[in-house]
Amino acid sequence: SQKIEQNSEALNIQEGKTATLTCNYTNYSPAYLQWYRQDPGRGPVFLLLIRENEKEKRKERLKVTFDTTLKQSLFHITASQPADSATYLCALDEGGYNKLIFGAGTRLAVHP
Amino acid sequence: DADVTQTPRNRITKTGKRIMLECSQTKGHDRMYWYRQDPGLGLRLIYYSFDVKDINKGEISDGYSVSRQAQAKFSLSLESAIPNQTALYFCATSDPSGGVGNQPQHFGDGTRLSIL
Numbered sequence: 001s002q003k004i005e006q007n008s009e010a011l012n013i014q015e016g017k018t019a020t021l022t023c024n025y026t027n028y029s030p031a032y033l034q035w036y037r038q039d040p041g042r043g044p045v046f047l048l049l050i051r052e053n054e055k056e057k058r059k060e061r062l063k064v065t066f067d068t069t070l071k072q073s074l075f076h077i078t079a080s081q082p083a084d085s086a087t088y089l090c091a092l093d094e095g096g097y098n099k100l101i102f103g104a105g106t107r108l109a110v111h112p
Numbered sequence: 113d114a115d116v117t118q119t120p121r122n123r124i125t126k127t128g129k130r131i132m133l134e135c136s137q138t139k140g141h142d143r144m145y146w147y148r149q150d151p152g153l154g155l156r157l158i159y160y161s162f163d164v165k166d167i168n169k170g171e172i173s174d175g176y177s178v179s180r181q182a183q184a185k186f187s188l189s190l191e192s193a194i195p196n197q198t199a200l201y202f203c204a205t206s207d208p209s210g211g212v213g214n215q216p217q218h219f220g221d222g223t224r225l226s227i228l
Binding site for chain 1: 116143147152153154155156157160170202204206208212213214215216217218219220221222
């Protein structure tokens with residue numbers, strides 16, 4: 001069956017450390033993968049998009065990797081801050097038609 | 113002002129009632145989407161519209177209908193609400209001019225719907 005797995009348990013880290021969130025998928029062949037941030041009571045906000053032929057993408061303190069052999073994407077936040085605390089969602093786009101398939105998200109808590 | 117506005121933000125209603133959730137956008141995007149979010153589950157696509165004349169079913173369209181009144185407006189209706197439709201509903205837009213695969217989605221802040 002098809003599934004997208006993100007860590008269901010919250011990730012707790014200390015301020016200043018690097019947070020690494022995982023998105024694994026089974027029986028999908030995404031051509032593109034997106035990451036979103038969601039705060040309580042708010043809609044998701046787009047962060048980064050990576051294509052299947054890109055190994056890595058960076059934006060400021062954020063970095064995304066995409067390994068189509070492992071069927072995995074990693075999302076890194078370096079020098080994390082309490083303001084980074086939120087739920088992070090990965091989303092697959094198989095054909096580039098923008099019909100996104102979302103994971104359930106991982107909650108990140110950054111402690112001072 | 114928000115680029116994607118959903119109304120109402122919260123709604124409590126009874127089983128069997130007809131409900132309409134509304135979404136309007138000022139981003140000028142052609143593509144609009146409706147999702148529902150349940151605890152522990154990812155966002156699931158209900159319907160999507162790539163332009164005013166194009167409406168398509170998503171993964172979980174049963175029990176729902178939509179209307180695209182204009183480029184800026186996309187409404188979701190529950191004809192006869194049932195308790196398992198209690199969820200958080202999100203509207204989103206995207207701009208196809210970004211090219212294939214390069215279309216981040218822009219979300220409203222959701223409608224929390226409870227059906228008793």
